[in-house]
Amino acid sequence: MRMRSTSKPPELTRAEWKIIKAVWDNEPCTAPAIQEALFKQTAWTYSTVRTLMDRMVAKGLMTSEKTGKMTLYRSRVTRQQAQRGELLSTLKNAFNGALTPMVQCLIDARRLSETELAEIEALIESKKRNLKK
Amino acid sequence: MRMRSTSKPPELTRAEWKIIKAVWDNEPCTAPAIQEALFKQTAWTYSTVRTLMDRMVAKGLMTSEKTGKMTLYRSRVTRQQAQRGELLSTLKNAFNGALTPMVQCLIDARRLSETELAEIEALIESKKRNLKK
DNA sequence: GGAATATCTCTACAAATGTAAATTATTTTG
DNA sequence: CAAAATAATTTACATTTGTAGAGATATTCC
Structure with a gap:
């Protein structure tokens, strides 16, 4: 049975948005790939990106799978879901749902x-x- | 000369949204009044509300003016400004401005x-x- | 004036967020 | 193989956010 998404949509921080957008565009992908993809925009070091990605895994926003040497990441929320979460929270906080x-x-x-x-x-x-x- | 708002619009946290909405509805107002107004919804103590309000003053989101015993607060951003800030940041973060x-x-x-x-x-x-x- | 009340001030503290260095392990390559 | 390059792990630390207790002060009411 197809059920109406029950868990409330996620909310991402600014940094998390940057990461996940890069992941969506490259998945499955490695942390080095993401840091490279974002470097121009953010100048984040590998450490920073890696920490953020692992925290996002912990939050259920992504998955990571260790294949030998490298760790592959995949998003666990779709762009739609994340956008919707963001929008609905704005709607609620700032516009009282109107x-x-x-x-x-x-x-x-x-x-x-x-x-x-x-x-x-x-x-x-x-x-x-x-x-x- | 009327100039096009140069400073980027504010971004408020969830707690700050609750506070400022109550302030908009009651200003000028005291911290005890706000905590009372929000109590049903948030169950925040006076300390909590007061801390939040003072932080918001520090951030330029409100002003406070001490008149004898009491301190009166006033918003320094309009509902419009705050809503706009929220919306634009969502637009930018989640939708790449589209x-x-x-x-x-x-x-x-x-x-x-x-x-x-x-x-x-x-x-x-x-x-x-x-x-x- | 003392008790009760209302406010304020100061301090605290845990969790989340942003950011990264240092160290270690692994792989590639001359 | 040794050196160089990559990637991973561990640990850290400042700032922001959420939340509040304790103590000091002033105000009012009996």
């Missing part, structure tokens, strides 16, 4: 191009049709 | 009612008109 104000804020926060507005509108339209059905 | 996927995720994350969809659509419409002008 969706419309959140969207309003989003619209105001950035000067949106007409293209973006059109895209968003299309999403809504599609969802509406989807609901009707 | 707006449309974020909205998509939002739409998927909750089963939206037709009413909500309509509301959001109205927001978009309004913004579009606004852009044109």
